Amino acid sequence: MITIKALTKKYGSFHAVDNLSCSVGNGEAVALWGSNGAGKTTVLRCVLGLLRYSGIIEIAGLDIRASEKATREKVGYVPQELAFHDDLRLLETMHFFSRLRRAASTRVATVLDEVGLSPTVHGRKRIRELSGGMKQRMALALALLSDPPLLILDELTSNLDTKAQCGFMELLRRQKLRGRTLFFTSHRLDEIEAVADRVIVLGAGRRQFECTPYELARRLGLQCTLHVFLPPEQLDDAVGELARCGFDATRNGVSLSVQVAANEKAVPIRVLSEASIRVRDFDFTSSFEAGGRI
Amino acid sequence: MTTLSSCVPAAVTSHCRLARFTSKLSVGTLFLFARKEMRDSLRNRWFILYTIAFSILALALAFLSLAGVGMDGFAGFGRTAASLINLVILIIPLMALTAGATSLAAERERGTLSYLLAQPISKLELLLGKYIGLAVALTASISLGFGLSAAIMAVRGGSADVNSFLWLVAISLVLALGMLSVGFLISSLTRKASVSLGVAIFTWLGLVFLGDLGLMGSALMMKLQVTELFHLSLLNPLQVFKMAALASISASLDVLGPAGIYATQTYGSALHALFAAVLIGWIILPLTLAFGVFSWRGAS
Numbered sequence: 202m203i204t205i206k207a208l209t210k211k212y213g214s215f216h217a218v219d220n221l222s223c224s225v226g227n228g229e230a231v232a233l234w235g236s237n238g239a240g241k242t243t244v245l246r247c248v249l250g251l252l253r254y255s256g257i258i259e260i261a262g263l264d265i266r267a268s269e270k271a272t273r274e275k276v277g278y279v280p281q282e283l284a285f286h287d288d289l290r291l292l293e294t295m296h297f298f299s300r301l302r303r304a305a306s307t308r309v310a311t312v313l314d315e316v317g318l319s320p321t322v323h324g325r326k327r328i329r330e331l332s333g334g335m336k337q338r339m340a341l342a343l344a345l346l347s348d349p350p351l352l353i354l355d356e357l358t359s360n361l362d363t364k365a366q367c368g369f370m371e372l373l374r375r376q377k378l379r380g381r382t383l384f385f386t387s388h389r390l391d392e393i394e395a396v397a398d399r400v401i402v403l404g405a406g407r408r409q410f411e412c413t414p415y416e417l418a419r420r421l422g423l424q425c426t427l428h429v430f431l432p433p434e435q436l437d438d439a440v441g442e443l444a445r446c447g448f449d450a451t452r453n454g455v456s457l458s459v460q461v462a463a464n465e466k467a468v469p470i471r472v473l474s475e476a477s478i479r480v481r482d483f484d485f486t487s488s489f490e491a492g493g494r495i
Numbered sequence: 496m497t498t499l500s501s502c503v504p505a506a507v508t509s510h511c512r513l514a515r516f517t518s519k520l521s522v523g524t525l526f527l528f529a530r531k532e533m534r535d536s537l538r539n540r541w542f543i544l545y546t547i548a549f550s551i552l553a554l555a556l557a558f559l560s561l562a563g564v565g566m567d568g569f570a571g572f573g574r575t576a577a578s579l580i581n582l583v584i585l586i587i588p589l590m591a592l593t594a595g596a597t598s599l600a601a602e603r604e605r606g607t608l609s610y611l612l613a614q615p616i617s618k619l620e621l622l623l624g625k626y627i628g629l630a631v632a633l634t635a636s637i638s639l640g641f642g643l644s645a646a647i648m649a650v651r652g653g654s655a656d657v658n659s660f661l662w663l664v665a666i667s668l669v670l671a672l673g674m675l676s677v678g679f680l681i682s683s684l685t686r687k688a689s690v691s692l693g694v695a696i697f698t699w700l701g702l703v704f705l706g707d708l709g710l711m712g713s714a715l716m717m718k719l720q721v722t723e724l725f726h727l728s729l730l731n732p733l734q735v736f737k738m739a740a741l742a743s744i745s746a747s748l749d750v751l752g753p754a755g756i757y758a759t760q761t762y763g764s765a766l767h768a769l770f771a772a773v774l775i776g777w778i779i780l781p782l783t784l785a786f787g788v789f790s791w792r793g794a795s
Contacts, residue, residue: 249613251794273615280613284606288538300527301614 202227202351202382203248208256210243217243219406227350230383232393234417235403241386242281245355248384249278260351277344281355283336285328291339292324295346302347312342316372334365341372352376354385357392370395390418418463423487425466427459429473430482442476443469463487520623524616528624529631536594536632545590546636552582553640557647576663579644580740583667584733588674589699591633595678596695598625599789601688609794618790626679626782633671641667662743666774670736673777680781683788706731721757728754732777739770
């Protein structure tokens with residue numbers, strides 16, 4: 202879906218993106234990961250044709266400079282800064298962009314419903330009256346208007362509270378299941394783990410390496426502590442069973458705390474189930490090991 | 496000597512260029528942006544204020560002109576047209592420059608320009624759509640002022656020099672479109688709406704006051720010949736507008752002194768066409784430059 206060859210973007214003598222080459226396949230969800238200033242947003246803005254650059258960027262086999270309109274028809278974009286015309290109402294904005302993207306006007310109700318916004322309840326509200334979560338949902342609805350095969354998202358949940366983040370990630374997972382290609386930036390590991398198939402790690406504008414989200418977590422030294430709640434009489438048996446399978450498990454009041462790698466959170470649950478130990482509930486917390494680095 | 500074979504590739508190339516250029520334009524997208532810009536203008540209180548001010552002053556000038564010629568106001572249109580010249584020179588360039596100057600810069604500052612340019616549209620559609628929308632809003636606003644003025648004169652019995660009045664309306668609209676183009680050029684060069692507005696106001700000041708003073712000063716200091724003086728004055732669109740309006744009212748530019756006499760004697764009946772061409776040039780050239788700058792800079 203996207204092919205990037207030798208992409209370089211300079212601001213004066215500063216290389217915001219330096220000789221980046223990568224690709225995103227059809228239906229794939231690829232995350233650009235990196236700290237602030239790594240060049241993630243610059244790459245997306247180049248792919249959207251918003252910045253001048255050297256190198257080649259193709260979307261669906263078309264060079265974005267030679268076929269700027271045709272390539273942008275294939276892209277739905279959710280920006281980091283949600284800047285819309287504040288004095289317009291939500292429905293006015295949706296209809297304006299549906300005409301701009303030559304989408305059928307019936308799509309407006311469909312996509313609003315898809316992102317959990319109601320034309321009757323939210324449609325009359327002016328953009329400035331919408332919460333950050335609603336704006337983000339509206340931005341996704343706008344991106345979906347013409348049913349594009351590719352979604353480009355800049356910092357998925359930067360404006361959202363925890364509850365809204367979960368809802369938004371669920372929306373994106375649904376888009377992925379429908380076969381849409383996702384290309385997004387994030388500096389949050391939980392977002393990447395939830396959606397991405399592959400991660401391109403950027404540092405100082407250069408591609409450092411590519412990996413799976415789990416591999417990224419491992420390289421970062423992400424450790425999870427699994428809290429397993431069991432009947433009190435089975436706690437000792439559970440500690441023994443987990444220790445036998447190589448897990449570091451300790452009793453913690455009415456629960457067990459088990460240290461697991463980020464990509465093995467379900468394994469202790471399976472071990473306990475196979476030993477006929479009834480798991481009542483579980484929870485986990487994540488933390489980075491001291492010295493964990495890329 | 497140009498042969499047929501050398502002509503054909505050149506013709507094909509220019510046809511391809513034209514095709515590529517027109518493929519960048521969708522009438523639907525132009526109309527969409529134009530309509531949005533017109534609606535935004537109706538909500539813009541500065542635009543409304545300028546319209547009201549221009550209408551009231553045009554109306555007042557019409558009354559005053561007619562008062563000076565008694566009840567049967569012969570030559571009412573001509574007198575009113577003459578008094579409207581200074582009003583047009585003051586208000587219309589300010590209105591058009593500020594409207595154009597905030598158009599792109601405000602969108603850029605809000606961040607909406609990036610989002611618009613990420614849609615399947617070309618920069619030409621966005622720029623032209625905005626320009627057409629503002630041009631229609633300006634035309635409506637100016638027509639309202641002139642229309643009220645004409646209505647009063649028609650009711651009060653002014654009858655002569657209708658043509659000069661219509662010519663004044665026409666060149667005022669052309670001047671407005673030219674100043675709108677200059678406003679777009681300013682807007683394409685600046686990042687912030689406040690800076691753009693400031694530059695627009697300085698440009699207006701420069702054209703209205705400094706242009707006149709500069710011309711007078713240059714003529715005195717450099718002992719300019721009438722030829723040079725006339726051609727220098729063609730550089731200022733407001734001067735061109737003033738000369739075009741006067742030429743229409745008094746049939747010659749003798750009232751402007753030696754430079755005016757030179758212009759009348761040299762260009763004769765082609766004077767109107769010359770002024771119209773210069774004013775149209777002020778529409779095309781800055782707008783083309785604005786498009787060039789906007790294409791180069793995009794949303795940044």
